[in-house]
Amino acid sequence: MSAISLKNLDISYGTTKVVQGVNIEVAEGESFALVGESGSGKSTVLKAIAGLAPDWTGEISLLGAPRGHKVDHDFATRCQMVFQDPYGSLHPRKSVDTVLSEPLMIHGLGNRNARVIDMLAAVGLDQRFRFRFPHQMSGGQRQRVAIARALMLEPKVMLLDEPTSALDVSVQAEILNLLKRLRREQGLTYLMVTHNLPVVSFMCDRMAVMNKGRVVEIAPATALHDGSFTDPYTQTLYAASGGNPKYKETL
Numbered sequence: 644m645s646a647i648s649l650k651n652l653d654i655s656y657g658t659t660k661v662v663q664g665v666n667i668e669v670a671e672g673e674s675f676a677l678v679g680e681s682g683s684g685k686s687t688v689l690k691a692i693a694g695l696a697p698d699w700t701g702e703i704s705l706l707g708a709p710r711g712h713k714v715d716h717d718f719a720t721r722c723q724m725v726f727q728d729p730y731g732s733l734h735p736r737k738s739v740d741t742v743l744s745e746p747l748m749i750h751g752l753g754n755r756n757a758r759v760i761d762m763l764a765a766v767g768l769d770q771r772f773r774f775r776f777p778h779q780m781s782g783g784q785r786q787r788v789a790i791a792r793a794l795m796l797e798p799k800v801m802l803l804d805e806p807t808s809a810l811d812v813s814v815q816a817e818i819l820n821l822l823k824r825l826r827r828e829q830g831l832t833y834l835m836v837t838h839n840l841p842v843v844s845f846m847c848d849r850m851a852v853m854n855k856g857r858v859v860e861i862a863p864a865t866a867l868h869d870g871s872f873t874d875p876y877t878q879t880l881y882a883a884s885g886g887n888p889k890y891k892e893t894l
């Protein structure tokens with residue numbers, strides 16, 4: 644069974660179709676990247692899976708269960724999204740404790756204190772961060788909180804939309820290492836949007852390359868070591884990236 648299955652997915656904003664005929668199967672436990680230039684439709688695919696893009700046709704399934712078009716709370720417990728900008732995704736007037744407790748309150752789940760304490764530790768934040776507000780934290784610390792919030796309901800699938808591109812390079816490496824560790828420890832599946840090929844090389848097993856709303860190639864991330872791509876657009880993208888620079892593993 645696939646963790647994420649997209650079949651003949653078309654997505655429109657109004658009368659404009661921005662994603663066409665996307666077919667992707669992400670295996671359980673896999674880390675899969677969506678890459679491509681700005682405007683190619685990567686984030687829109689994630690939004691449709693998360694229920695944030697209203698106008699889509701085709702099939703979206705998560706762990707074997709099809710997604711409908713309505714808000715689906717059960718879906719939210721299995722799949723969560725982390726956004727690029729931790730400022731935007733955290734409410735400025737809510738403490739970390741509130742931000743982390745909310746998903747459990749919404750879903751009527753107990754043991755909030757224990758779970759908040761555990762998740763802060765899991766994302767490498769000291770317990771004193773529990774009663775801080777977003778403006779009292781660095782960008783990297785805010786992104787750790789956003790990741791902790793996404794994990795509060797113990798989802799199996801994480802949708803990561805450029806989760807490190809708003810951070811400076813050394814902090815990017817810290818967050819990528821954190822995501823890598825969490826995936827291993829919690830058996831997570833990742834679908835990650837990025838335009839950064841070194842991130843794919845470091846984090847992902849496979850990648851789909853998007854151009855103008857379509858998937859033009861699906862390749863193993865190891866193709867980034869030798870440039871063995873078949874599609875001309877992918878080859879151009881790879882050449883423009885200057886080869887295969889790397890992030891350092893710190894675990």
Ligand SMILES: Nc1ncnc2c1ncn2[C@@H]1O[C@H](COP(=O)(O)OP(=O)(O)OP(=O)(O)O)[C@@H](O)[C@H]1O
Pocket residue numbers: 656661679680681682683684685686687688836838
């Ligand atoms: N809310 C919206 N309303 C109308 N058009 C939109 C909306 N959001 C995105 N689009 C359009 O859909 C297309 C795909 O956008 P999308 O954000 O998915 O691209 P992307 O590949 O993720 O780009 P980037 O890397 O810059 O985030 C673009 O042409 C964009 O202008």
